[in-house]
Amino acid sequence: MSAKLKRLNRIKEILNNKNISSHEGLVKILGEEGIQVTQATLSRDFAELGVIRTITEHGPRYILDSHESGKQIAKLIGFEILSVEHNESMVLIRTLSGRAQGIAHFVDRLNSPEILGTVGGDDTVLVIPSSQKYIPNIVSMVKKMMTEQVG
Amino acid sequence: MSAKLKRLNRIKEILNNKNISSHEGLVKILGEEGIQVTQATLSRDFAELGVIRTITEHGPRYILDSHESGKQIAKLIGFEILSVEHNESMVLIRTLSGRAQGIAHFVDRLNSPEILGTVGGDDTVLVIPSSQKYIPNIVSMVKKMMTEQVG
């Protein structure tokens, strides 16, 4: 396993077990474990892992988003989408079984003004356009998700 | 409606419709609408609304967490929890119908080392302690959630 991958995995564990409230705090913890890294790199790692920041009564707090975003997940999304179709009023995405909710959430997070909302079942996601004229754009956006990374 | 409440509601709408990537950016948008506010206040507003920050390929991005945290929601949680009970191995929370998943998620987000995990059904949440000895602590934490605000 590459050094980077090892670090990313360790970061996930730490975020699940400790309250991390700054990049610097994590630099120190990792340092004590022999993983030497700078704040700049953690900033990039957080982006890659889809770490989100919330604000608690004790200040900021970094957590893993159980509802996947981030570059790492974006790559998986492509594999999970099987097909995209549409009619005059909406776009329908077919996914791996049990993955529709996850895909629907991912699409929601894109926060496109062309999308009114989504509904996820077990293996089917309905994407409701904010106007029917956006359907072609939405379809091509989803197709891009299947290959490149969107988001 | 108080000025503050009006502002908070407008912020929610804006976060749902535009890509906000900094406090200052939102200060400007609100200003153009005649809602005058400073960055400091938005910092507090975001905490209150449970706004989270994600990192996208276009930089930071502020969004409303559909999976509620934040002070505003913390107050609702109390109403939604009907009772707390426990046996030797776990804690059971009874909730309003359909609210168990939300409560379970809220408890997860507390990220307590005393809690291994939660399972939410329709109106029942199981809280699995990381050790049985923590059950009293967990129970009192939940009871506090029913009155004060925890989180």
Place this chain on the structure above:
DNA sequence: CTAAAAAATGAATAAGAATACATTTAATGT
């Protein structure tokens, strides 16, 4: 195995957010 290209990283810095302190505004009880 080597050259070329891509990815990862650090140092320094610019950009952004949180907070201490002071002040104003709103809410509450009498």
Place this chain on the structure above:
DNA sequence: ACATTAAATGTATTCTTATTCATTTTTTAG
């Protein structure tokens, strides 16, 4: 209506994070 208390807010500052630019490391193609 007034006094008292609590909530909200702004200013200025400190603290934190994102990014630019340069460098090193890793990967890929030949």
